[in-house]
Amino acid sequence: MSFLCFISFISITPAEISAVLLSLKVAVISSVISFPFALFIGRGMARSNFRGKSLIEGIIHLPLVMPPVTTGYLLLIILGTQGFIGSWLYRTFGIRLAFNQTSAIIASIIVSFPLVTRSIRTAIEMVDRRMEDASRTLGVSPFLTFFSITFPLALPGIISGLVLGFARCLGEFGATITFAGNIEGETQTIALAVYSLMQVPGKEGATLRLVIFSAIISLIAMVLAEYLNKKVKGKH
Amino acid sequence: MAYITLNTKLRKGNFNFSGNCEITSRVTGVFGPSGAGKTTLLHLLAGLQKPREGFLCINDQVCFDTRSKVFVPTHKRRVGYVFQEGRIFPHLSIETNLKYGWKRNTHNQQYFDEIVDLLQLRALLKSRPGQLSGGQNQRVAIGRALMSNVQLLLLDEPFTSLDPIIKKQAISLLNKVIHILNIPVIIVSHELKDLLMLTQNLLLIKDGLMEQPDSYLELIRRKKIPEFDGLSENYYNIFTGKVAETLMKKGITKVQMDEKESLIFNIESDEFMFHPGDPVKVLLRGSDVALSLTHVGNISIRNQFQGKVETIFQHHNHLVCIVDCGIQIITRLTLDSGNSLELKPGKKIWCLFKSLAIEAYK
Numbered sequence: 065m066s067f068l069c070f071i072s073f074i075s076i077t078p079a080e081i082s083a084v085l086l087s088l089k090v091a092v093i094s095s096v097i098s099f100p101f102a103l104f105i106g107r108g109m110a111r112s113n114f115r116g117k118s119l120i121e122g123i124i125h126l127p128l129v130m131p132p133v134t135t136g137y138l139l140l141i142i143l144g145t146q147g148f149i150g151s152w153l154y155r156t157f158g159i160r161l162a163f164n165q166t167s168a169i170i171a172s173i174i175v176s177f178p179l180v181t182r183s184i185r186t187a188i189e190m191v192d193r194r195m196e197d198a199s200r201t202l203g204v205s206p207f208l209t210f211f212s213i214t215f216p217l218a219l220p221g222i223i224s225g226l227v228l229g230f231a232r233c234l235g236e237f238g239a240t241i242t243f244a245g246n247i248e249g250e251t252q253t254i255a256l257a258v259y260s261l262m263q264v265p266g267k268e269g270a271t272l273r274l275v276i277f278s279a280i281i282s283l284i285a286m287v288l289a290e291y292l293n294k295k296v297k298g299k300h
Numbered sequence: 301m302a303y304i305t306l307n308t309k310l311r312k313g314n315f316n317f318s319g320n321c322e323i324t325s326r327v328t329g330v331f332g333p334s335g336a337g338k339t340t341l342l343h344l345l346a347g348l349q350k351p352r353e354g355f356l357c358i359n360d361q362v363c364f365d366t367r368s369k370v371f372v373p374t375h376k377r378r379v380g381y382v383f384q385e386g387r388i389f390p391h392l393s394i395e396t397n398l399k400y401g402w403k404r405n406t407h408n409q410q411y412f413d414e415i416v417d418l419l420q421l422r423a424l425l426k427s428r429p430g431q432l433s434g435g436q437n438q439r440v441a442i443g444r445a446l447m448s449n450v451q452l453l454l455l456d457e458p459f460t461s462l463d464p465i466i467k468k469q470a471i472s473l474l475n476k477v478i479h480i481l482n483i484p485v486i487i488v489s490h491e492l493k494d495l496l497m498l499t500q501n502l503l504l505i506k507d508g509l510m511e512q513p514d515s516y517l518e519l520i521r522r523k524k525i526p527e528f529d530g531l532s533e534n535y536y537n538i539f540t541g542k543v544a545e546t547l548m549k550k551g552i553t554k555v556q557m558d559e560k561e562s563l564i565f566n567i568e569s570d571e572f573m574f575h576p577g578d579p580v581k582v583l584l585r586g587s588d589v590a591l592s593l594t595h596v597g598n599i600s601i602r603n604q605f606q607g608k609v610e611t612i613f614q615h616h617n618h619l620v621c622i623v624d625c626g627i628q629i630i631t632r633l634t635l636d637s638g639n640s641l642e643l644k645p646g647k648k649i650w651c652l653f654k655s656l657a658i659e660a661y662k
Contacts (some may be wrong), residue, residue, distance in 0.1 A: 197348050200374040200389040202401030202448040209375075212400075216391045 080130035081259035082249045084277050091233035128178040136242025164257030167244035168251045172233040180229035187221020220293045227289040254278045303484035308354030319510025327478055328513055330488040331494035332505035336424040342454045346381045356476045359451050380445030384457040386437040388429040395425040401448025421460035435463040453488040459494050471497045472662040494536045513624035521611055535586030535630045543578045555580055566602035566655045581661045586632035588657035592650040604657045609647045623651050
């Protein structure tokens with residue numbers, strides 16, 4: 065490969081930068097928003113028994129087993145401007161939830177949520193309940209026991225869950241293209257940009273660049289997770 | 301006044317647990333075979349288990365009453381629980397473990413220092429839980445429970461994981477702690493000997509059925525211990541006294557009994573352990589006591605005390621005989637020995653036992 069070819073390979077276009085930044089933005093915001101809910105539901109699933117638990121579990125896990133495109137379609141008919149919730153939001157507050165960045169974030173949250181919840185639930189289930197009992201006998205309420213005993217002991221699993229969710233958001237395609245569309249600079253994440261570039265002859269270099277970026281981001285996330293995991297486990 | 305009043309019924313799968321009891325002694329031992337329901341009792345007291353029906357009152361605080369639908373949750377009961385396996389939080393240092401409940405309750409630095417010194421934990425404060433031995437683990441668990449301002453202390457099989465030497469030290473330390481504390485203490489064990497070194501008041505549990513606590517001697521008189529355990533070895537004499545004299549050259553330490561000061565036991569000397577005036581607990585197995593109709597001269601046995609047969613009964617293929625020598629000495633002998641001595645209540649008899657047969661605890 066000549067020097068010029070190399071330069072052209074590393075010269076990134078604004079559209080590509082926008083796709084990378086948007087992917088990161090969507091993945092980070094989705095992860096941050098879904099984490100407290102996933103923690104709450106994961107704890108409930110791991111530690112509580114109640115009527116309808118299996119049903120709720122099934123609903124939460126639905127996006128994991130459904131094809132993402134159908135999830136996106138469902139979101140569209142629920143939250144789209146013609147949808148039964150979306151139309152009301154649009155009419156009453158002027159809020160549009162489809163075909164914009166918010167919709168890309170919503171799609172990412174919905175598809176990554178079961179993965180994060182499942183990981184958190186498993187991590188909490190692995191924590192010895194007897195430690196929680198010991199904490200309560202020391203005069204500490206169940207709420208504080210969760211944050212002082214269960215959470216730190218489950219932290220390695222929780223971190224893994226978050227990374228898994230983050231990676232799922234980065235790779236999200238089907239639900240996003242259906243519910244948020246493929247609008248450059250607005251909803252076109254790396255996955256969507258790669259798909260678009262693949263349709264255009266002569267854009268192999270640009271496609272490869274995005275694929276490499278995607279790999280680097282995923283790798284950094286995993287290395288960071290592994291580092292945090294080791295740090296947490298070292299404390300135990 | 302009862303420290304604890306409990307009346308309960310509980311069902312856990314196929315296991316039923318029930319009984320009524322009033323605990324009036326400050327230190328009570330819970331004894332029973334494995335699977336009898338000892339830990340279930342502790343869980344009920346600590347609120348880790350909800351009864352189907354019943355009533356529990358600890359130091360005048362109603363902890364549960366199914367009739368009036370009262371159930372005080374674990375964290376509000378102030379019941380310290382030292383679990384069998386210690387349950388030291390693995391992600392916290394020993395100091396943070398000790399201060400875990402302390403921060404939210406007492407928060408008194410002087411008390412913290414007292415407990416740390418009493419349980420000899422100062423050198424361990426910066427350690428991680430994984431670095432501790434079984435005995436250290438147990439001490440940290442006791443310290444942690446005491447820090448959280450408890451009104452009742454529960455100890456579940458505190459000596460299970462300890463080797464014999466450490467166990468002996470742990471028993472001495474626990475005796476000290478129990479006597480300093482001014483709260484009721486309940487200790488669970490399937491080892492009667494360990495339990496008796498800490499208390500003579502026993503609550504028996506068998507097949508999920510609790511009995512009213514009573515003294516060990518009274519339980520033997522009522523034939524409860526032999527009936528209960530079925531093991532012939534389980535007759536122990538535990539006496540408290542203080543060191544009167546140490547005769548190093550003779551290898552003997554003389555211990556004056558608290559109950560009857562004129563009774564002096566000869567025990568094997570231990571120059572590292574005993575000094576005149578030291579309080580001491582002695583343990584003597586019933587099977588190590590010989591009975592004789594007369595004092596025996598020219599014999600190696602150093603301890604010979606005259607008394608009267610107070611109680612005698614047959615259990616399986618042996619006799620249990622309680623001799624009143626000013627203190628009650630429980631003995632176990634074969635039917636043949638008993639018949640040849642023609643033992644019956646009121647008969648004068650000598651109890652003989654070797655100094656080496658006595659185990660002494662500080």
